[in-house]
Amino acid sequence: MCYNIFMKKSNKPIIGLTSHSISTTIADSLGTNKLCLNEDYIRSVELGGGIPIILPAIHELSGVARYVTLIDGLLLTGGDDVDPLLYGEEPSPKLMATKPERDRFELAIIREALKQSKPIFGICRGLQILNVALGGSLFQDIPSEAPGKLLLHRQLSKESVATHSVDLLPGSKLGRILQEKSVATNSFHHQAIKKLAPGLTATAFSRDGIIEGIEMAGNLFVAGVQWHPECMVSSDPKMLRLFTAFSAVCAGEELFS
Numbered sequence: 512m513c514y515n516i517f518m519k520k521s522n523k524p525i526i527g528l529t530s531h532s533i534s535t536t537i538a539d540s541l542g543t544n545k546l547c548l549n550e551d552y553i554r555s556v557e558l559g560g561g562i563p564i565i566l567p568a569i570h571e572l573s574g575v576a577r578y579v580t581l582i583d584g585l586l587l588t589g590g591d592d593v594d595p596l597l598y599g600e601e602p603s604p605k606l607m608a609t610k611p612e613r614d615r616f617e618l619a620i621i622r623e624a625l626k627q628s629k630p631i632f633g634i635c636r637g638l639q640i641l642n643v644a645l646g647g648s649l650f651q652d653i654p655s656e657a658p659g660k661l662l663l664h665r666q667l668s669k670e671s672v673a674t675h676s677v678d679l680l681p682g683s684k685l686g687r688i689l690q691e692k693s694v695a696t697n698s699f700h701h702q703a704i705k706k707l708a709p710g711l712t713a714t715a716f717s718r719d720g721i722i723e724g725i726e727m728a729g730n731l732f733v734a735g736v737q738w739h740p741e742c743m744v745s746s747d748p749k750m751l752r753l754f755t756a757f758s759a760v761c762a763g764e765e766l767f768s
């Protein structure tokens with residue numbers, strides 16, 4: 512097996528990152544909404560060899576096709592809970608804040624990226640919205656809905672600290688990119704995949720059976736992880752491989768040859 516994901520590229524791919532809006536009350540803003548994205552995503556995409564651009568959740572969805580034309584790949588970032596109405600459920604008492612306008616934009620851009628055959632990588636909520644976009648559902652709240660003896664998925668330790676193991680399916684894209692059977696990851700989620708969408712395969716699991724990684728079969732790279740590798744690239748250099756691999760496929764390279 513030959514990995515060519517570390518090859519130097521002359522044409523760096525443009526990677527579009529989704530974002531969210533927060534209401535701020537800092538002195539200069541008077542409570543206005545502002546675009547928000549953890550800079551770790553930006554740095555990790557750059558370190559991985561891509562050129563990041565931030566995509567706001569636009570309301571006029573006719574612009575989505577143009578966005579997808581401009582980018583070489585789509586990175587779906589973390590954030591708030593996904594609206595359960597989108598997968599046919601009423602809200603559980605444990606549901607946290609939802610942002611319907613972000614959901615609407617991300618569903619549209621996922622469908623358009625698939626239509627234009629652009630690679631997609633989802634992180635945390637990004638994995639979840641990808642699953643919902645393709646017809647799957649979520650546990651609205653892991654502790655109150657998922658079966659069995661559960662692990663802690665909302666760690667109190669800081670973002671760079673790994674707190675649970677994730678086992679990777681041998682031969683899967685994620686397993687081959689990380690070059691490991693098991694990795695230790697951070698965990699900042701109270702939602703998770705319940706029903707896996709048709710067309711997706713679960714290829715990474717925590718030891719309580721929660722799905723921690725998904726991918727689509729075939730040539731187009733469509734995958735997601737439930738943890739936050741962008742917060743771990745300094746503490747665990749192999750997490751950077753996810754971004755290097757994603758950049759490579761966005762640049763049109765074959766990952767495995």
Ligand code: MN
Pocket residue numbers: 663664675697698699700717721723737738
């Ligand atoms: Mn977890």
